[in-house]
Amino acid sequence: MDFDLGPEAARLRRSLRDLVEEHLPPGFLGAFTDDPDDLQVTQRFAKLLAAGNLLTLAWPREFGGRASSVWEQTVLREEMWAHHEPRGAQYMGLNWIGPAIMRFGTPEQQRLHLPRIAAGEVIWCQGFSEPEAGSDLAALRTTASQDDEGWVLSGQKVWTSYAQIADWCFLAARTGPPGSRRDGVSVFLVPMDRDGIEVRPIASMLGPHHLNEVFFDSVRVHHDELLGDEHAGWDVIRESLAFERVGIARYARADFLLQSVLQRIGGFSGLPVPLRGRYARALVHNRVARLLAYDVVAEQDAGRSLPGDAAAARIAAVVGDQEASDVLVEAIGPAVLDSGPEADEQLHADVEDYWRYSRAATIAAGALDIQRGLVAKAVLGSAR
């Protein structure tokens, strides 16, 4: 029994913190703010990581990766999320779209996409949710009709993060008859500059780029842009979501802010008395969330991908995220409202940003109750 991530992981963590300190501007809150320079910062940072072969640590060498351990990849995820994801939108391609193409893609698709993802040169969006298919993803209605030249896409996606800036879309569409649910879904790799695609941004409390509508009006898709087999897209989606559920190391930002704020206010004596126990418990819950995530990583590394475990880790992480954000906001008090670019205290802006993000944590990558259903299925089995 040994919970040490190993010396390579420790060295990597130091290197990443050095890069963050050197290359991220003070007050950086991620790519998706009202300041367009922040997006440029992340594009530069991603290429910097790629130049050091740090973007695709866990990818096999044949796909441009470094074949590093999953624990080094875990460290990368932790350090990036803790520091407001300076890879910008790149994490999506790296963490699950790339691996899905490795697993299900043709050699041609792998040659086309994987080197560009590995180089940090391409932004992907994920076309899953629709107006009538949110948590019930199998109800999706966007159709892909086959003809001699390939496929024709028609329909609408919604809540699509990064669609305005994305080069490609990892798109789920119905290729089977209406009502075919999971058995009639296929996944396509669609360039976002294709005729017939229109993106409309949706203003939100999360900031720009997080939410968009994407309309597909008879969009032409070629045969070689189908990922995996026709009608077999649900397998691709399920595997992708399993990666996503453990892909974001939410506990890392919670840990960073819980420790930072505690230091700033001079320890627990700087907190209102009723908040002290809650704050301490938030630290404990965050530790548990990290350990559950490590358990899933270990299982995946051993070739065992258990949906119940991934969902449990996700539940612990997102519930812990919201708990941490609540106690942090209460620790700062009304001053947290004085945030934004002109905030007196950078830490207040960090916490305000974190609180807004954490509101969405129980929705992204499968709503909390969907995750609870997955855990229940794993525990209760066929009697469910």
Place this chain on the structure above:
Amino acid sequence: MNLELPGIAVAFADAARQAIQAAGGVQVARRAQADPALRAAVAGPLLDRLGVDDLDPRGGLDAAAAAAQLCRVAGGFAFPYPVAARLAAPPGSGWRFVAAVDTGGTWVDHADLPGPWLVVDTVGAVGRAEPLAARRDRTLAPFATRVTVNPVDVSLGAVDRALVTTFDAFTVLGAAEQAHALAVDHVRTREQFGGPLAGLQGVQFRVADCAVAVWGLQRLAHFTLWRLFTAPQDAVVDALALRVSALETASLVLSNSHLLHGAVGFCDEHDLTTLDRSVQASLRLPTDLERTSELLFQAIDAGGFHGLFDPREGAAVAAPSSSGSGLTGYPATNEGGPRQRAVAVPEGNGGAPTYPQRDNG
């Protein structure tokens, strides 16, 4: 990174489980509540046969894991014996049991059993506990006993104190796991509204929330045990964090298990009742959730909390230290690690690393 339990711990737990099952399982607890003498007559000798006196949890992580697993198994059967306190007693020290009390605390589970009992409070002060009065029948914590504590000229190191708390948390883990397993079994088989209860989404969500809590506590318990041997300077704060998690998990699981069972879960003949009644001692003694949380934040204030962004220099990125650095800030007199046999030495014995002997005075 290796998250697997040591094989020796798994084997020891299997042997303990078989022995307790052969003795009657949870029925032993029910019988002992009717006849408390069975604890000394049956439960104690069963542990003797398992060889617990040969198990020194300070000797290494494998032995500590085996001891912790025994506590976990015992918790799952509401085994009527202070297993954690027995395992926390340093072999050869002369003390039969080591238990924790709150500052000024006067209750210890099973303290009517022949000791001697060494107790340690939340600031590290130790004393010898003597039962005050005859045990009285009660519904909850049936073996909790009032004690009087007399100071003794010995002290316990941070790791020894942490072992007491950690083993008790493993006992609570075992009880929570079993209560959850009972609920899962019940909702899978109990049919209402034309199908198993497990088909109802509200039931599924309760089961899922309990499963996540139990799985999380399992991981934290193992992590804490490992940290005792790799970062002994943080032993007390880590053990308190584990206790917080154990108390929260048990509360969630027991309340949900009762709700899912309905009235049958409250019957004395049902295992859930026996588990719930017995584990109350561990949930209230030495400290309940709020008091434990208070101790935890005091310990964090004094020495920090290990994590990815631990502000202590170097702690954030370095592998855990294998030697104590006195960072916990607790007033314990010995911060040595488990391998160093952390029970402090009374004045005047030449500093020899021996355990304090029984206080016969």
